[in-house]
Amino acid sequence: MNRIQQLFEKRNKNILNVFCTAGYPKLNDLVPIVESLEKSGADIVEIGIPYSDPSADGPTIQYSNGVALKNGMNLKLLLEQLKDIRMTVSIPLIFMGDINPILQFGMEAFLQACQTIGIDGVIIPNLPLREYEEMYKPLFERYEQSNIFLITPQTSEERIRKIDRLTNSFIYVVSTYAITGGQLAVDAQADYFNRIKAMNLNNPTLIGFGIGDHNSFHAACQYLNGAIIGSAFIKALDGSNDVKVTTEKFVKSIIN
């Protein structure tokens, strides 16, 4: 059983997954941010691998990618920064990033590094299902990395079932038709979330896109197992003098 499955076995409600961009706001902020996220009560950390041309991200996350790259962040350095992370952090850690930097690093080398560090899963939004099944699935399995898929209001039931069969951690439920960083009227998507819930999937489900504060987080948790917060945290970190303090304050404001 992987760390993500263990987490949901222990608790399957109000799961808080927080996204941060590696190398933002400062080059070496990632480790203190991840440590503070765990300490202040986040359940999962999603670490963004910065990319020059992110496809589904709004202005806030694009901005953080640009800052991180300017700071000198790259995938090699990111893996280096995290090499001792399991000495201090025990919650599930996942990577999120565009496929291209990963392909340049080498898919197998990347997945192997993930296993060595103790990463639990990877979200590669523009890795198609077909290519995953045909080319990369054995590698993900060999290095014990869970491939975490996105679904949207348009994703068919058949495809959701297929995704449910192909993963062993959680399913990322994109809340609405939008790029990241918008604001969501959670209850307006009640039908969609209830439809997903009624499918009784094998994997738990977390809602992302448009979740950014106490109210939207708890509203989302009424429907599915938890939610993912990204842009709001990136905004909170902008101009922070002490990322540990900022992180703790932010997570508390969401949970309490």
Place this chain on the structure above:
Amino acid sequence: MTYQANKYGYYGQYGGAFIPEMLHNNIETLQNKYLSIIESEAFKKEFKSLLKHYVGRPTPLYLAKRLSERYNTTIFLKREDLCHTGAHKVNNTIGQILLAKALGKTRIIAETGAGQHGVATATVCALMGIDCVVYMGAVDIERQAPNVKRMKMLGAEVRPANSGSKTLKDATNEAMRDWIANPNDTHYIIGSVVGPHPFPDMVARFQSVISEEMKWQLKEQTGKEDPDYVIACVGGGSNAAGAFYHYLDNDIVQLIAVEASGLGVDSGESAATTILGKPGVLHGSKTLFMQTEDGQVIEPYSISAGLDYPGIGPVHANLFETGRAKFLHATDEEALTAVLELSRLEGIIPALETAHALAVLKNMDFKQEEVVVVNISGRGDKDLETYIKHGLDKK
């Protein structure tokens, strides 16, 4: 060997559809329906009729006598510059707007660099009475002011792309993001043979009218439909894809693609993708593009905004890798010289993009009896300011 896309949109190792789940439904619908729509009799009839009566096709295939004399061979010019809106781009936008209508879409988005594809999209949207939003890099909006005004006159909304380097690749990113946020009513008219499958194949099919006409026009004028060479410039590569299309499986015909090398291949200011790029995934397909060791997209440079794209379409990446097409390059300077040469020898002022194709004539080893076709992809009106700035009016 086939140089066409397989059913998953792969040309050899290049192509595919590397898209986020948010675009899956739209792309899958397109993949499932585009061939049956564009091969239907009703579609073909309307497409052909608009190309003839609205665009002004067939465009002439013109024997350029003085240019032929200069290079000791027989050079024909395929006059895409005489298309309505001034370039080949409209062949594709006519096709895609009819496709969008067949799919029941009521809103169109597009990206543009120099503004030619934006103008061609705004034009067909006006023609069909459909809402149109064109994304254009904020930097390009400054550089290409007349085309921005043209699009606005045609009723399109021009939205600046303020992300990244604020040029064509960023306009493409913004258009993709718009499509993610508006998947139900919107069709994205991509302007080149780039993007996720089926766009590269679909755009190539719409542009294939160029070589379809070339064949019968050459037959009419020379007695045989196959030239020895077809030469075209490549940014994303839509005019080249159209000019090569019906000759791909005919090895007698040498295909020459010309990239922009800007200030020189090694200058750091270049757009010569086949030399400077490597395989990766950009804008939804696997192809060759310029990137850092870490896989970040490098902003290319060329004097020509239409060739100023970090990648090439997957069809061209495969033509390059298999050696089916030969890839050459021309600098800013060589292109400007070629502009003046064609203007003075034939009375045709070409677009800067097109001039790159003309610029390699001097490097070729043609025989007198060989037949060369250069695709004149667009006219130079939009580049007049650049030409004046470089003193072409004073030489």
